[in-house]
Amino acid sequence: MSSLNSLIVDSISRELDVCALRHEAYSANIANASVPGYERLEVMTSSPVNVGAMPSAQLLHTHDAVKLDQEMAKLSKNAVRYETLLTAYQQTTSILNLAIKEGKGA
Amino acid sequence: MSMFRVLDISSAGLSVEQARLEAASTNLANANTTRTKDGVMYQPLAVVVSSQAIDGTTSLLQKPVVTDVISTSSEPRLVYEPGHPDANEKGFVTKPGVDTLSTMMDLMSISRSYEANLRVFDITRTLLQKTLEVGSRS
Amino acid sequence: MSIASIAAVSATNIAATQITRDMAIPIQSTNVAASDGLFNTLLNHLENVNTQLVNTDNAVQQLANGETDNLHQVMISLEQTRLAFDLLLQVRNKVLDAYQEVMRMQV
Numbered sequence: 001m002s003s004l005n006s007l008i009v010d011s012i013s014r015e016l017d018v019c020a021l022r023h024e025a026y027s028a029n030i031a032n033a034s035v036p037g038y039e040r041l042e043v044m045t046s047s048p049v050n051v052g053a054m055p056s057a058q059l060l061h062t063h064d065a066v067k068l069d070q071e072m073a074k075l076s077k078n079a080v081r082y083e084t085l086l087t088a089y090q091q092t093t094s095i096l097n098l099a100i101k102e103g104k105g106a
Numbered sequence: 107m108s109m110f111r112v113l114d115i116s117s118a119g120l121s122v123e124q125a126r127l128e129a130a131s132t133n134l135a136n137a138n139t140t141r142t143k144d145g146v147m148y149q150p151l152a153v154v155v156s157s158q159a160i161d162g163t164t165s166l167l168q169k170p171v172v173t174d175v176i177s178t179s180s181e182p183r184l185v186y187e188p189g190h191p192d193a194n195e196k197g198f199v200t201k202p203g204v205d206t207l208s209t210m211m212d213l214m215s216i217s218r219s220y221e222a223n224l225r226v227f228d229i230t231r232t233l234l235q236k237t238l239e240v241g242s243r244s
Numbered sequence: 245m246s247i248a249s250i251a252a253v254s255a256t257n258i259a260a261t262q263i264t265r266d267m268a269i270p271i272q273s274t275n276v277a278a279s280d281g282l283f284n285t286l287l288n289h290l291e292n293v294n295t296q297l298v299n300t301d302n303a304v305q306q307l308a309n310g311e312t313d314n315l316h317q318v319m320i321s322l323e324q325t326r327l328a329f330d331l332l333l334q335v336r337n338k339v340l341d342a343y344q345e346v347m348r349m350q351v
Contacts, residue, residue: 009324016316020109023233027112027226028167031119034126034219035157035170059166068222079229086236086316093241093323100331108313237316241323 005096012089018045018057019082025059026075033066040066109237111160111167112230118169119223122155125172126216129153130209137204140192148202149177180204286335293328300325 025041032038045057129151139148153175157168180203188197300321306312 009320013317013320016320017314020314020316023109023230024112024115024167027230028115028169030219030222030226031115031122032157032168032170033119033222034122034215035155038157041166061166068218072222072225075226075229079233082233083236086240089320090240093327096327097330100327100334102334109315234315237319240316240319241326 005092008092009089012085012092014055016082016085016089018043019078019085021057021059022078023075023082026071026078029066029071030068030075033068033071038066040064040071109230109234111163113227114160115167115169116223116227116230118171120220120227122153122170122172123216123220123223125175126153126155127213127220129175130212130216133202133204133209134206134213136202137206137209138201140190140199140201147182147200148204150180150202150204152176152178178203282339286339289328289332289335293325293332296321296325296328 022043025043029038029040039061041059042062043057044060045055047055133150136148136150141147154173155170156173158171159165159168182200182203184198185201186197187193187199190199193199300318303312303318303321307315307318312318
């Protein structure tokens with residue numbers, strides 16, 4: 001992505017991908033909670049086998065029904081994690097921005 | 107699948123809960139209707155909901171859709187009311203087979219589901235707005 | 245004017261031309277040596293920034309077409325590209341300032 005602080009930005013970006021996918025899964029679970037026979041979706045992250053490869057995340061059906069309050073709790077926790085990642089990214093980048101602008105103005 | 111489609115899924119959930127709410131409240135309102143305008147017994151309504159894939163994607167994510175609103179064929183109840191104009195010779199009036207108690211419980215769960223979907227919608231919107239703010243403050 | 249002095253003058257001329265030529269070549273080669281450090285880095289960064297700009301442009305185009313998967317990727321990409329371009333701009337300003345200062349120097 002970037003040549004400047006690409007390591008941290010790439011890992012934050014990957015984590016954000018996983019968080020976004022989880023949000024989609026939990027939202028769909030909550031919406032389909034009253035559908036009879038619906039199995040809830042979960043996001044599984046697989047650790048890379050080879051060193052240096054990127055971890056991948058994918059949706060899969062678990063054979064459980066949706067428990068509404070648990071699903072809401074998971075969704076909220078994931079949402080906080082998403083916002084945390086965004087804030088971490090913004091702060092990291094603003095430090096870099098300071099360096100580039102040498103502390104003067106916008 | 108983008109986060110915008112999540113808004114679609116949540117609003118589909120809201121629509122489904124609204125349909126269930128209408129059916130449940132109609133059943134409750136007509137719990138004592140001995141005769142509809144066609145002259146037949148009122149049959150409780152039930153909403154058939156199923157999960158459908160989102161148009162144009164092969165993802166596992168599905169949205170709930172009301173596929174049908176049907177009249178159930180539940181057994182009518184017999185209530186002893188001798189003075190009722192519709193009473194039979196033994197004094198029993200046939201009333202719609204609406205289980206009032208379980209319909210009330212359904213209303214509670216419908217309400218919870220509706221609120222849950224509403225909160226999900228709100229949270230999604232907040233997350234999207236926060237995402238858009240990335241890079242706006244130098 | 246004797247033939248010897250004419251010969252001496254032309255020899256001096258030739259020598260002067262030769263010296264000038266000799267001086268010119270080392271200056272060029274020092275430029276090449278210097279560009280291994282500064283200019284190559286700048287050129288590499290310029291290429292990186294260009295690639296980033298093209299990629300970000302594509303990402304925004306996908307967003308406009310509604311076929312994007314990740315909004316956050318697009319936003320992050322936008323900001324990183326802007327930062328990289330900003331850095332390029334600042335470096336270019338500094339290099340220009342340095343050049344102008346050198347040109348202002350009294351010989």
